[in-house]
Every structure is written in C-alpha cells, then in structure tokens.
Amino acid sequence: MKFKVLKLAAICLFAIAMSSNVAAQKIQIVNGKKIVNPFYSRTNTSILRLTDAQWKKVLSKDLYATARKNDTEAAFTGKYNEFDGLGTYYCAACGNALFRSDAKFASTCGWPSFFETMRPKSVIYKKDASYNMVRTExxxxxxxAHLGHLFDDGPTANKKRYCMNSxxxxxVPDKKMAKK
Structure with a gap:
C-alpha cells in the first residue's frame, strides 16, 4: 500500500512539472512553420548538448544566427535596449534564467545592459579575439547560446556591464505587474 501511494505521488509530481514546463515552452516560426522548441524550459537547469542541426530545427533564422553563429544585432535596434519592464530575462533559445530587471541599467551603448546575473552559473565566459579585439564573450x-559580451565599465562596485543582444x-514580466 505504501509503495502505491509513493508511486501515485511521484506520478502526480511528474505531471505537474510537465504541465508547467509545457506552458513555458517556446513556440517560434521556423521556415514558415510554427515549431515548439522541446528543449526550452524555464525550470530545467540541466546542461543541453545539442547538434547544430537540432538547434536549426527549433530556432528562428535570426535567433539561430545570433545564438548559434555569434551574430550581433545592430546597435539601438533591439526590443529591450530602452525597455524598462519589471521581471526576468531568460535565454530565448533554452529558457535559462539570466538576469532580473533590477540589474538592468541605461548604458547608452545601444544594447540592453546588466550589472549582474541571476545566478553564478546562469552564464559562462569565453575569450573572444574576433574583429582585432580581445573581449569576454x-x-x-x-x-x-551567444548572448553578448562583458565589459569592465559598469555602474556598480563590480564594474561589470553585460552587454546583451535583445x-x-x-x-517575462513579474506576475503582479502582468495583472495590471
């Protein structure tokens, strides 16, 4: 009897987790078709190791070019450059929580900028020596996914400026703010 109750509880918890995850799955237009990105989750933090072909199937052309091929959107064109909503910024490719809006600041550089990440492992860093410059990607x-670059001219004591591609x-707005 005890085993059946535990099994039922595990099934219920799994169903709840899956239903909340499905609601957060990303639907994009890829090659003119609506595609659900099965790798997108705002709750799962496990590392994804996908092939380029898998990403190409689930990301829009523009997001694929930036996230997988390191393109950069033009300065002052991104939808979040001058945006000031209250909430959380997630990776558009996989749903990983990256930044809170209270860490965003007006840097006037042309891209949305933040002075800290949500968690130490939200992002990773790589040396970028492209375009005859040495930067931290x-x-x-x-x-x-390629998000942007890190510079040491931020407004807080840590001097960090995460310069991101919108x-x-x-x-995702905070729930209290979304109801207004």
Missing part, C-alpha cells in the same frame, strides 16, 4: 550557462533574451 557571454554565453548561456545551459545551452551555450534577440537572445526573452522577457
């Missing part, structure tokens, strides 16, 4: 800690981010 910022990538998603879950799916390794297309690599997805903003």
């Amino acid at each position: 910022v990538r998603c800690g879950r799916c390794d 297309i690599s981010l997805e903003f």
Whole structure:
C-alpha cells in the first residue's frame, strides 16, 4: 500500500512539472512553420548538448544566427535596449534564467545592459579575439547560446556591464505587474 501511494505521488509530481514546463515552452516560426522548441524550459537547469542541426530545427533564422553563429544585432535596434519592464530575462533559445530587471541599467551603448546575473552559473565566459579585439564573450550557462559580451565599465562596485543582444533574451514580466 505504501509503495502505491509513493508511486501515485511521484506520478502526480511528474505531471505537474510537465504541465508547467509545457506552458513555458517556446513556440517560434521556423521556415514558415510554427515549431515548439522541446528543449526550452524555464525550470530545467540541466546542461543541453545539442547538434547544430537540432538547434536549426527549433530556432528562428535570426535567433539561430545570433545564438548559434555569434551574430550581433545592430546597435539601438533591439526590443529591450530602452525597455524598462519589471521581471526576468531568460535565454530565448533554452529558457535559462539570466538576469532580473533590477540589474538592468541605461548604458547608452545601444544594447540592453546588466550589472549582474541571476545566478553564478546562469552564464559562462569565453575569450573572444574576433574583429582585432580581445573581449569576454557571454554565453548561456545551459545551452551555450551567444548572448553578448562583458565589459569592465559598469555602474556598480563590480564594474561589470553585460552587454546583451535583445534577440537572445526573452522577457517575462513579474506576475503582479502582468495583472495590471
């Protein structure tokens, strides 16, 4: 009897987790078709190791170019550059939580900028020596998507400025704010 109760409880917990995850799955238009990204989750923090072909199937052309091929959107064109909503910024490719809106600041550089990540492992860093410059590239800690670059001219004591591509981010407003 005890085993049946535990088994039923485990099934219920799994169903709840899956239903909340499905609600957060990302639907994008890829090659003119609506595609559900099965790798997208705002709750799962496990590392994703997917092939380029798998990413190409579930990401829009523009997001694929930035997240997987390291493109950069033009300065002052991104939807979050001058955006000031209250909430959380997630990786647009996989749903990993990256930044809170209270860490965003107006940097006037042309891209949304933040002075800290949500968690130490939200992002990873790589040396970027492209375009005859040496910079620190910022990538998603879950799916390794290109997000932007890190500079040491931020407004707080840590002097960090995470200069991100809007297309690599997805903003979700705080629930209290979304109801207004």
